[in-house]
Amino acid sequence: MTAVIEVKNLTKRYRDTTAVDDISFTIERDAIYGLLGRNGAGKTTVMSILTAQNFPTAGDIRVFGESPYENAAVLSRMCFVRESQKYPDDATPTHAFRIARLFYPNWDQGVADRLIREFRLPMKTRIKKLSRGQLSAVGVIIGIAARAEVTFFDEPYLGLDAVARQIFYDRLLEDYAEHPRTIILSSHLIDEVANLLEKVLVIDAGRIIMDEDTESIRGRASTIVGETSVVEEFVAGREVIHRESLGRTTSATLLGALSPEDRTELSLAGLDVLPVSLQQLIVRQTQNAVHTDEGALR
Amino acid sequence: MVDEGRPLFLQIAESVEDSIIDGSLSEQEQAPSTNELAAFHRINPATAAKGIAMLTDKGVLVKRRGIGMFVADGARELLLTERRSAFADRYLDPLLDEARKLGLGPDDLARLLAERARTATTKGTSR
Numbered sequence: 001m002t003a004v005i006e007v008k009n010l011t012k013r014y015r016d017t018t019a020v021d022d023i024s025f026t027i028e029r030d031a032i033y034g035l036l037g038r039n040g041a042g043k044t045t046v047m048s049i050l051t052a053q054n055f056p057t058a059g060d061i062r063v064f065g066e067s068p069y070e071n072a073a074v075l076s077r078m079c080f081v082r083e084s085q086k087y088p089d090d091a092t093p094t095h096a097f098r099i100a101r102l103f104y105p106n107w108d109q110g111v112a113d114r115l116i117r118e119f120r121l122p123m124k125t126r127i128k129k130l131s132r133g134q135l136s137a138v139g140v141i142i143g144i145a146a147r148a149e150v151t152f153f154d155e156p157y158l159g160l161d162a163v164a165r166q167i168f169y170d171r172l173l174e175d176y177a178e179h180p181r182t183i184i185l186s187s188h189l190i191d192e193v194a195n196l197l198e199k200v201l202v203i204d205a206g207r208i209i210m211d212e213d214t215e216s217i218r219g220r221a222s223t224i225v226g227e228t229s230v231v232e233e234f235v236a237g238r239e240v241i242h243r244e245s246l247g248r249t250t251s252a253t254l255l256g257a258l259s260p261e262d263r264t265e266l267s268l269a270g271l272d273v274l275p276v277s278l279q280q281l282i283v284r285q286t287q288n289a290v291h292t293d294e295g296a297l298r
Numbered sequence: 299m300v301d302e303g304r305p306l307f308l309q310i311a312e313s314v315e316d317s318i319i320d321g322s323l324s325e326q327e328q329a330p331s332t333n334e335l336a337a338f339h340r341i342n343p344a345t346a347a348k349g350i351a352m353l354t355d356k357g358v359l360v361k362r363r364g365i366g367m368f369v370a371d372g373a374r375e376l377l378l379t380e381r382r383s384a385f386a387d388r389y390l391d392p393l394l395d396e397a398r399k400l401g402l403g404p405d406d407l408a409r410l411l412a413e414r415a416r417t418a419t420t421k422g423t424s425r
Binding site: 031032170173195197218219270275 | 306332333337339341344345348391392395399
């Protein structure tokens, strides 16, 4: 696998807050990444630095092996779909797509036209007057039709209803399958996108707390449910990341895969094992990080 | 259809195996492509590819260069043998666990099983 993006010891400080705290990671070619984390964790800051829309305080960034700053050759190969993209006051979607077509060398007008129909986007209305969902649709259409070698989608679905989000996921996956490229998707709706992701980067308080294949995270944690004393006996000495009790029943979420012996023991003890979704796991992990690291930015 | 607890590529592989076992995908027929599986299950193509790779390693699918994946000769028999040997672990053990909890012995289970099998057959023939 070749890396399209390499980040080494990246830090970004604003006055007295540290938004990104000495992180290093690489993004491999032609994979779909999930960039996940809570609000204010540093996701947008990282993406805007990688696309040269913001400056790092310290650290080294390479995109296609080069620095992205004032580097037109690198920037035309990247597309950043921002949550709060600004357009000129009198621009319509027609104008926005015309400019995108000029800027992105791999632009596919057929894909754009189809998405415009599917999202029922009014082409002659000024972008300023569009609804939040229609505004998001403009960004999503540009992001998919641009076929840039690296595409960032930063919370691209704001205001999109469930049907429109499904159109986005389906068309993205379809187009990616035919034209593999690197996609970095930042999202809060982790359960919705989990199956699309090949790799997951989780940022919390400006640091990377998870950088792994999605498949290897599956089955990483499980929840054990049963009578409190029996559950406690089983979880003793294991890493419990969450615990809840109701009457005499306790549910404990454990980190670490269960062995076949564990499973036999659990079933003999009459304990139930529930799977933990990627979203649940990340919620627990990022909750914990806040408790253990109070000095960091939230 | 997705079960959070198990690797997704295994579930994809099993879904293809199920079609071979129930005959909806016959031997020598072309199997769904990685991209078709990815689109249908709404999953990353790399995950679907891993499921397909598992089936080729097992000898269930064979690759014909430039055309695609095909169901191998003898694939159904191979899968039946494998599933039959896993049957006790997968279905009987949980059944026995629950029965033990409820105080049902092996004789009770045998009786229940015979009853159920009877009603299932009559339902089956009336359809």
